[in-house]
Amino acid sequence: MDKKNLFSYSPVRYFENISGSNLKAGEMGLIxxxxxxxxxxxxVQFGLDNLLxxxxxxxxxxxxxSSNVISWYSSILAEISKKRNVKLEEISEDIMKKRTILxxxxxxxxxxxxxxxxxxxxxxxxxxxSIILDGLNLDNTKTEDIQCMKDFIAKENMTAWFSYTCxxxxxKNTLDKSKIELFTTVAHLVPDGKxxxxxxxxxxxGKVPLDTKTLLMxx
Numbered sequence: 001m002d003k004k005n006l007f008s009y010s011p012v013r014y015f016e017n018i019s020g021s022n023l024k025a026g027e028m029g030l031i032x033x034x035x036x037x038x039x040x041x042x043x044v045q046f047g048l049d050n051l052l053x054x055x056x057x058x059x060x061x062x063x064x065x066s067s068n069v070i071s072w073y074s075s076i077l078a079e080i081s082k083k084r085n086v087k088l089e090e091i092s093e094d095i096m097k098k099r100t101i102l103x104x105x106x107x108x109x110x111x112x113x114x115x116x117x118x119x120x121x122x123x124x125x126x127x128x129x130s131i132i133l134d135g136l137n138l139d140n141t142k143t144e145d146i147q148c149m150k151d152f153i154a155k156e157n158m159t160a161w162f163s164y165t166c167x168x169x170x171x172k173n174t175l176d177k178s179k180i181e182l183f184t185t186v187a188h189l190v191p192d193g194k195x196x197x198x199x200x201x202x203x204x205x206g207k208v209p210l211d212t213k214t215l216l217m218x219x
Contacts, residue, residue: 014217028161
């Protein structure tokens with residue numbers, strides 16, 4: 001089984017079954033949850049989904065070292081491969097060579113600066129399709145800066161997934177309305193007893209269960 005076949009078994013297919021589709025070019029999505037519940041895992045699953053589809057990805061982290069981000073990708077790819085009986089070494093190197101990891105300090109690095117960095121990567125010949133932005137404090141991020149990212153991905157036919165630490169379960173309480181309007185899809189991770197699921201707050205109203213051991217999206 002090659003990576004293209006593995007793509008059809010990506011956990012993101014469960015998300016698409018509930019939401020109707022993944023992000024389209026020019027769209028941004030947002031995953032919210034309280035701290036430590038699994039936002040990074042979800043973002044990495046979306047990131048791997050692009051890599052398995054042979055698309056270039058930039059993962060921007062504002063709160064984790066590159067080594068931690070690499071561990072997330074390795075762990076989740078291993079779990080996906082295990083479920084499908086695929087030898088990891090046969091696909092891992094080919095997949096990860098299309099992933100770029102960037103670390104920024106949000107105290108000194110704004111989204112427009114991130115846009116400029118990614119633009120420079122594209123100008124150097126890297127055909128980036130998707131961006132992951134993990135750990136950015138959206139409360140302290142200006143609406144016009146988020147708009148800058150949205151304008152950029154729309155112009156370049158890219159997608160972007162953000163994470164945001166927030167315990168609110170209602171869309172209207174998540175962020176200011178002007179910021180929420182910029183995201184096509186918003187989903188919140190909800191603990192429910194011993195279970196965790198991803199509840200769609202915008203662009204649908206279904207929920208996707210997460211495997212409590214692996215945090216992979218599942219049936």
